[in-house]
Amino acid sequence: MIGQSPLRIFIAHAMLLLGIVVVAFPIYYTFVASTQTLQTILKPPLPMLPGDQFWNNYGEALFGGVGRMGGVSVGRLLLNTTIMALGIAVGKIFISILSAYAIVFFRFPMRMVFFWLIFITLMLPVEVRILPTYKVMVELGLIDTYAGLIIPLIASATATLLFRQFFMTIPGELLEAARVDGAGPWRFFFDILLPLSRTNIAALFVILFIYGWTQYLWPLLVTNSNDMNTIVIALRKMVSFADADTQWHLVMVTAMLAIVPPILVVVVMQRWFVRGLVESEK
Amino acid sequence: MATVDLNEVKKVYPGGVEAVKGVSIAIPDKALCVLVGPSGCGKSTLLRMIAGLETISAGTVAFDGKVVNTIGPTERDIAMVFQNYALYPHMKVYDNMAYGLRNRGTPRDEIDRRVRSTAEMLELSGLLDRRPRELSGGQRQRVAMGRAVVRDPKVFLFDEPLSNLDAKLRGQMRVEIKNLQRSLGVTSVYVTHDQLEAMTLADVLVVMNGGLVEQSGAALDIYERPASTFVASFIGAPPMNLLPLVGGQAGPALGDGTTVGLAPAGAATIGFRPEDADIEFGTDLPSDALVLPASVEAVEPVGAESFLHCQAGGGRIVVRVAGRTRVSVGDRLRVVCVAAKLHWFDQAGRRVG
Ligand SMILES: Nc1ncnc2c1ncn2[C@@H]1O[C@H](COP(=O)(O)OP(=O)(O)OP(=O)(O)O)[C@@H](O)[C@H]1O
Ligand SMILES: [Mg+2]
Numbered sequence: 001m002i003g004q005s006p007l008r009i010f011i012a013h014a015m016l017l018l019g020i021v022v023v024a025f026p027i028y029y030t031f032v033a034s035t036q037t038l039q040t041i042l043k044p045p046l047p048m049l050p051g052d053q054f055w056n057n058y059g060e061a062l063f064g065g066v067g068r069m070g071g072v073s074v075g076r077l078l079l080n081t082t083i084m085a086l087g088i089a090v091g092k093i094f095i096s097i098l099s100a101y102a103i104v105f106f107r108f109p110m111r112m113v114f115f116w117l118i119f120i121t122l123m124l125p126v127e128v129r130i131l132p133t134y135k136v137m138v139e140l141g142l143i144d145t146y147a148g149l150i151i152p153l154i155a156s157a158t159a160t161l162l163f164r165q166f167f168m169t170i171p172g173e174l175l176e177a178a179r180v181d182g183a184g185p186w187r188f189f190f191d192i193l194l195p196l197s198r199t200n201i202a203a204l205f206v207i208l209f210i211y212g213w214t215q216y217l218w219p220l221l222v223t224n225s226n227d228m229n230t231i232v233i234a235l236r237k238m239v240s241f242a243d244a245d246t247q248w249h250l251v252m253v254t255a256m257l258a259i260v261p262p263i264l265v266v267v268v269m270q271r272w273f274v275r276g277l278v279e280s281e282k
Numbered sequence: 283m284a285t286v287d288l289n290e291v292k293k294v295y296p297g298g299v300e301a302v303k304g305v306s307i308a309i310p311d312k313a314l315c316v317l318v319g320p321s322g323c324g325k326s327t328l329l330r331m332i333a334g335l336e337t338i339s340a341g342t343v344a345f346d347g348k349v350v351n352t353i354g355p356t357e358r359d360i361a362m363v364f365q366n367y368a369l370y371p372h373m374k375v376y377d378n379m380a381y382g383l384r385n386r387g388t389p390r391d392e393i394d395r396r397v398r399s400t401a402e403m404l405e406l407s408g409l410l411d412r413r414p415r416e417l418s419g420g421q422r423q424r425v426a427m428g429r430a431v432v433r434d435p436k437v438f439l440f441d442e443p444l445s446n447l448d449a450k451l452r453g454q455m456r457v458e459i460k461n462l463q464r465s466l467g468v469t470s471v472y473v474t475h476d477q478l479e480a481m482t483l484a485d486v487l488v489v490m491n492g493g494l495v496e497q498s499g500a501a502l503d504i505y506e507r508p509a510s511t512f513v514a515s516f517i518g519a520p521p522m523n524l525l526p527l528v529g530g531q532a533g534p535a536l537g538d539g540t541t542v543g544l545a546p547a548g549a550a551t552i553g554f555r556p557e558d559a560d561i562e563f564g565t566d567l568p569s570d571a572l573v574l575p576a577s578v579e580a581v582e583p584v585g586a587e588s589f590l591h592c593q594a595g596g597g598r599i600v601v602r603v604a605g606r607t608r609v610s611v612g613d614r615l616r617v618v619c620v621a622a623k624l625h626w627f628d629q630a631g632r633r634v635g
Binding site: 173174176178179180181182183191192198 | 330333335354355356360361362364365366367368369370371372381382385386429433
């Protein structure tokens, strides 16, 4: 690095620490709240240190509180959300890598038209097209199904564009070498393009998984039965209008639990794509 | 294993760029044909049409007399070595070499045997488990060669395979490629813009310019009898000295007024190679020689030889003299070239006589 003077190092670390505090404090505070009794939470100020209700609260939320969330266990909610987030992430990657492959490596009539069509959908996020999409889902009978949760969200112009950008950096010679080596379009895709895209796929997967995990509006619309709720929707339903009716300690526990899977994904995938980067840098 | 015949091959790129304007070349079996020419003259385009990577706009490419215009690179059974090697970055050296064979459904043990013997031949045996990134430029070059050799194809195609190597390694690899090609006996087409590479490698040398063949034949024949001023200045280093002739009252003369009595009819340019000229201090000169008064502008000693850059005959010329020279900048002397070593070109740059 340039300029390793102690002052600079100090400033750099101070900035980083400040950043961490800003990001981490709300999470820490949620965790503190999740280990208190309801009474403590309702009586401000909330202590700065965790309380003694950790096992009670987490036990109740995970195993006892079925009644409170409309007869659905936290486990079921986490499962629903995981299926949706995985479906969205995998679906988006699958569709966008194939469309980028077609657009970059094949010459077909109206290629640029298709490219622009995909590009234009960037201007049409779910919120904009929500009513027609909802109508279609109703007519296809996909309300309260995983398909209904996932399919409308898996088209992705952003991911397509990212893959397109990456594919365009692949030298033409590599494609030609593969052709000379007798690799047809599928072989080239599976044997060469896919392995080379590994780190991109890993990074995108993380981003898209979290995108899927935090979906709110669409799951709210397309699920009626509590069985099919995602954890984000359930959290919202746990908070009632009257402050005193809300089981705040359990809301905090559920919020903490809702953070865990995305963190796991980040940790696991990060190792994966860092390894990929290191390998290809050698 | 194959003859390659190009007949009036043309390439027009979409957008109207005419990159190759009608090229005919016959390459005998087992021969190494070198396409040489300046940047943008269509060498790569021509090679890629032979490979089947580029469509042919007009004319035919035939292997062993069979037209292959419409079939792809795989069925043409060619192997190609690319300028930037184009190794598969995520595959080990072994897999890079085995990939083409696997795609052809060659049995595993056969693949293994061929990859290992090729690696042996190219001194890659110790590198089979490395990835391309872990290799030096020269080693990558060898792997690219290995990937072509292991397939045992009908035709090898090389597109400037040595241009990314340093001068010394380039010299070594040049010799190796020549030996390899000769011992395998595979018909090859080799593209380069380096005239030294072209001269030393070629069985058939093809000099291209602006999408057309300027001259083709054996390297030394082209060197000795260049068909045009373009070829004369492209083949040979330093290039041939070319001086324009102007018609005077006393017959053709050079820019500085020196009359040239030897000029054949129609000659507009006189040419002689730096190594065919000599400097002369004395007075007894051969009668049928070109004698030019010259003043030395620069001296380049290279060790075994020295190059004298002189102002003479209304232009700049280079004279090669053996070893060290006593000549120094500013000296006035005479440059002599015997008539047999003079080349004449007409107004259009075509050879005369
Ligand atoms: N895909 C293409 N589309 C349009 N024009 C092209 C294309 N590829 C090459 N050309 C043009 O065709 C001509 C010949 O190109 P080519 O690559 O064959 O040259 P080259 O002799 O190999 O040059 P170099 O020594 O620089 O590699 C050039 O004028 C180039 O601009
Ligand atoms: Mg080229």
